[in-house]
Amino acid sequence: MSGPRPDAGIASLWRDTADRKSDLPCLRGDAQADVVIIGAGYTGLAAAHRLAQRGVAPLVLDAKPIGWGASGRNGGVVSAKFRLAFPTIAQGHGMEVARRMHRLALQSVDEVEALVEEYGLSGARFTRCGNLRCAHTERAFGNIAEEAEWMRRELGDDSLRSLSAGEVAEETGSRAFFGGVLSRGVGTLHPLNYVCGLAEGLTRRHGAIIFERTPVTGIHRDADGVRVVTTQGEIRARQAIMATNAYSDLTPASAMVKSRLVPFRSSIIATEALPTALQERLLINARSYGETRRMMRWFRKVDGRFVFGGRGAFGKRDSKAAFDALQRAMVSMFPDLAGVAITHRWSGHVGMTMDALPHVGRFDDRLSYAAGYNGAGVAMSTLLGRLAADFAIGESPDVALLEAGRLKAVPLYPLREVAVRLVAGWYQFLDAIGR
Ligand SMILES: Cc1cc2nc3c(=O)[nH]c(=O)nc-3n(C[C@H](O)[C@H](O)[C@H](O)COP(=O)(O)OP(=O)(O)OC[C@H]3O[C@@H](n4cnc5c(N)ncnc54)[C@H](O)[C@@H]3O)c2cc1C
Incomplete structure (x- = not known):
């Protein structure tokens, strides 16, 4: 590499x-x-x-x-969410506020679609292909399935559906997950x-x-x-x-x-175009995919390539260690990708708030x-x-x-950079022990 x-x-x-x-x-x-x-x-x-x-x-x-x-x-993942989950918002601020926040989240995706249509941005390749959130532990699956049920019951959001471990394995081509929640209506684009x-x-x-x-x-x-x-x-x-x-x-x-703002570095790698057999086996519905770890990794296919991203590299510059860690995480989720060459690596800053x-x-x-x-x-x-x-x-x-x-x-x-490292280290520890 x-x-x-x-x-x-x-x-x-x-x-x-x-x-x-x-x-x-x-x-x-x-x-x-x-x-x-x-x-x-x-x-x-x-x-x-x-x-x-x-x-x-x-x-x-x-x-x-x-x-x-x-x-x-x-990553071009077009989602209708905040980092704060809607049940947490409802708990802290009441159902009425949670409903208003949910409306804003849905409106945000409509807004992308409206601009793409108005300016005829076919190159943006916007599609409402859906997102599948994959659970990295049994406990995480219980939590996201419960949250999906809560969203249906309390916010009338029927775009969410729980999938079993077998269904997730069939769709993704990975046996690493304990189940997942499919969210229709959200999508991807070429950023x-x-x-x-x-x-x-x-x-x-x-x-x-x-x-x-x-x-x-x-x-x-x-x-x-x-x-x-x-x-x-x-x-x-x-x-x-x-x-x-x-x-x-x-x-x-x-x-x-x-x-x-606290800037976090977020990194992405992309493989060469996959051989046809792998393209037909991995991410067969060509959605965007994310998982439930605190230091979340996400993936999608673009022009037959596998694109894999996540947070975990810090500081002002790119880090080879972070790209290597991403590749290891990708291969541990998708062992089929072990011999596939990485052709692109890049990163950028996301702005976190208190x-x-x-x-x-x-x-x-x-x-x-x-x-x-x-x-x-x-x-x-x-x-x-x-x-x-x-x-x-x-x-x-x-x-x-x-x-x-x-x-x-x-x-x-x-002290924010030190704090970011401490928080990220703690999150990685919790992820590693499955909490
Ligand atoms: C690697 C990575 C992956 C991500 N993946 C996703 C994803 O899949 N889905 C998702 O929803 N979000 C994702 N995000 C977050 C998303 O990209 C950002 O939230 C969004 O692009 C923010 O847009 P913005 O216009 O506010 O900021 P930016 O696009 O960062 O624009 C800010 C602009 O301000 C300019 N600027 C700064 N200072 C000055 C100055 N003094 N004078 C003039 N110009 C200045 C900069 O040059 C820059 O172009 C990701 C972010 C990164 C970095």
């Missing part, structure tokens, strides 16, 4: 299979807009779409090429084509202005609104939206988001934001980008527990 390349993005399967590269200008000089959006991932672009729809002129800036952040690197397609749709259909390779270095309030300073120019706008999420450490301008929920709203009278998807942000960032735009134009949509005031700064921020 060759070592990982220094820039995780370069080795990504999505880059090698993208329909097109983004080719947008960088800002040189000054500009004006109604609302300036900082960050051109799903959050920023969905916000721009919403503003354009409402007749408000957005201007989007990204420090890097479109898709450089998590939106171009993720980089989705984000590049959004940028193209916005410029082509809505005449939105997007600048790449334009880092924002400062945000200043003045009597008329905000003055956003970039490396080679300045934008004046009435409002700004921060859409920098787990990449908020690029410049000090996004410190207010950075201080509220309450395991994303948040959206206002920092103050000039600045709105959405962030903190806790690793489940493909659909949710598409929805919360839209809602951040609504906040920016003075509305107050119902966001239940996702409201801005609940996003707390991370205590003892300088």
Whole structure:
């Protein structure tokens, strides 16, 4: 196995299979807009779409090429969930809040579908193929089956169905699982084509202005609104939206988001195209698949390749040890993959929050934001980008527990990396002993 390349993005399967590269200008000089959006991932672009729809002129800036952040690197699993389970939400906040949160989760997937249809993004390959959550212990199977039953009974969600160990083995081609819960209605997409397609749709259909390779270095309030300073120019706008999420450490301008998130590194490997016999035996229904460990691993097939991801590598750089650990985990679940070559390895940051929920709203009278998807942000960032735009134009949509005031700064921020290692180590220990 060759070592990982220094820039995780370069080795990504999505880059090698993208329909097109983004080719947008960088800002040189000054500009004006109604609302300036900082960050051109799903959050920023969905916000721009919403503003354009409402007749408000957005201007989007990204420090890097479109898709450089998590939106171009993720696993493409389109889920309708939060890291906090719905029964836990109901226990802590009551059934009415759980119902509102459930509606937001379902709406997030609808939002992806609507954008894909509106801009004709066939390259995004969005499909509602369903997700199968596979239990790594008998006890975990009991828990997820019970949760599915609770969702049916209390939230009227009949998209969930429990599968026996035999059914999971037949569908996945792995005997590692004790059963599973199938969730219909959720899906998968090609993450980089989705984000590049959004940028193209916005410029082509809505005449939105997007600048790449334009880092924002400062945000200043003045009597008329905000003055956003970039490396080679300045934008004046009435409002700004921060859409920098787990990449908020690029410049000090996004410190207010950075201080509220704990970045976890999430890594992915992809194999060469599998021989036909293996393709026909593994993941035969071509859904997305995840398992129940705290340090969750997930997998799917893309163009006949096996794609396997999970959390567990930390720090600022890619780690060969983390990629090797992923490969070992993949082979222990799917022994058939033992001799298959790994052709792609890449990783990125996900933004975790203290309450395991994303948040959206206002920092103050000039600045709105959405962030903190806790690793489940493909659909949710598409929805919360839209809602951040609504906040920016003075509305107050119902966001239940996702409201801005609940996003707390991370205590003892300088110690966060040590804390992440401790928590991850503890989770790995609990996973290893089957708790
Ligand atoms: C490896 C990996 C796998 C994942 N898998 C899944 C999955 O399968 N399903 C799922 O639902 N979620 C997944 N996620 C999470 C999901 O990708 C994110 O939640 C989502 O993409 C967040 O989108 P965003 O637009 O908020 O952030 P990003 O896409 O990260 O965009 C933020 C942008 O802000 C820009 N920026 C930062 N600072 C500045 C500045 N000062 N000036 C200008 N621009 C700036 C960055 O360049 C970046 O492009 C995964 C994440 C990773 C990293």
